[in-house]
Amino acid sequence: MRKGMLYAASAFFCWGLFPLYFKVLHQIPSLQMVAHRMLWSLVFLFIVLTVLKRWAWLPPIFKQKKVLLGFFASAVLLSTNWFVYIWAVNNGRVIDSSLGYFINPLVNVMMGYLLLKERLRPWQWAAISLAAGGVLWLTILGGQLPWVALTLAFSFATYGLLRKTASLGALEGLAMETIVLFPLAFGYLIWLSLHGENMFVHVDTATQIWLVLAGPITAIPLLLFAAAARRIPLSLLGLFQYIGPTMQLILGIMLFHEPFKFDRFIGFAFIWTALALYSLEGWLQGRKAKLAA
Numbered sequence: 330m331r332k333g334m335l336y337a338a339s340a341f342f343c344w345g346l347f348p349l350y351f352k353v354l355h356q357i358p359s360l361q362m363v364a365h366r367m368l369w370s371l372v373f374l375f376i377v378l379t380v381l382k383r384w385a386w387l388p389p390i391f392k393q394k395k396v397l398l399g400f401f402a403s404a405v406l407l408s409t410n411w412f413v414y415i416w417a418v419n420n421g422r423v424i425d426s427s428l429g430y431f432i433n434p435l436v437n438v439m440m441g442y443l444l445l446k447e448r449l450r451p452w453q454w455a456a457i458s459l460a461a462g463g464v465l466w467l468t469i470l471g472g473q474l475p476w477v478a479l480t481l482a483f484s485f486a487t488y489g490l491l492r493k494t495a496s497l498g499a500l501e502g503l504a505m506e507t508i509v510l511f512p513l514a515f516g517y518l519i520w521l522s523l524h525g526e527n528m529f530v531h532v533d534t535a536t537q538i539w540l541v542l543a544g545p546i547t548a549i550p551l552l553l554f555a556a557a558a559r560r561i562p563l564s565l566l567g568l569f570q571y572i573g574p575t576m577q578l579i580l581g582i583m584l585f586h587e588p589f590k591f592d593r594f595i596g597f598a599f600i601w602t603a604l605a606l607y608s609l610e611g612w613l614q615g616r617k618a619k620l621a622a
Contacts, residue, residue: 341570342573390505400505404510431601435604499551
């Protein structure tokens with residue numbers, strides 16, 4: 330249990346620091362950054378799977394077209410999430426990106442209701458209504474939908490839904506996602522090189538090293554998260570997930586000095602209240618079930 334909590338805290342702490350990493354690489358265009366992230370993640374995962382001797386799952390997968398299509402879809406969603414997040418960080422929208430990951434748990438609940446026909450309890454409906462009120466307030470305030478936050482929330486929620494029903498574990502699943510998109514990522518980088526636009530060739534050695542580190546920086550938090558999920562209850566894991574967006578919000582305000590006036594705070598307050606209500610309701614239901622057992 331203690332190891333599981335440590336793994337969960339470490340994973341979300343790493344994700345909370347991601348804005349610092351992408352700010353270091355702000356000169357790399359977002360799409361190139363996604364391609365490099367895909368490339369070096371595959372290199373890192375290849376090394377890990379080779380050391381662990383865990384390649385037996387791969388040959389049978391290529392005979393299952395439906396499974397391959399599912400992993401292609403999840404890879405596209407993950408890449409979309411990466412692209413929007415990197416773009417947001419490097420365009421002064423760190424607070425918006427944190428909002429997306431605050432909303433994400435409630436989007437998961439709503440998708441479970443709409444797609445998996447899961448029943449929602451009254452307090453869960455109340456939490457979703459509060460979150461919707463916060464989004465509506467921010468929409469009115471900004472004159473447009475908070476598209477960065479909503480894209481991040483819905484792309485990651487849909488990705489999570491596909492991975493929930495996938496046949497592979499976290500390590501193998503991430504490797505499969507990088508494998509199916511590797512030809513596109515590698516081909517794009519080759520095309521950029523031929524046209525003299527591949528930033529990897531033009532930046533200094535330190536920046537090249539940071540780009541290569543995109544592999545372990547991407548994979549390690551996911552592996553820590555997977556290890557935590559096997560050791561602690563899902564309800565407890567859900568509470569840890571607020572570490573990441575909270576750290577991002579603090580970085581956006583305190584370090585990057587993004588505007589966060591009181592009227593914007595009101596919209597966030599709606600969503601924080603919704604998350605508190607949702608978390609409390611889930612904890613009480615878990616405690617009730619435990620006592621009944």
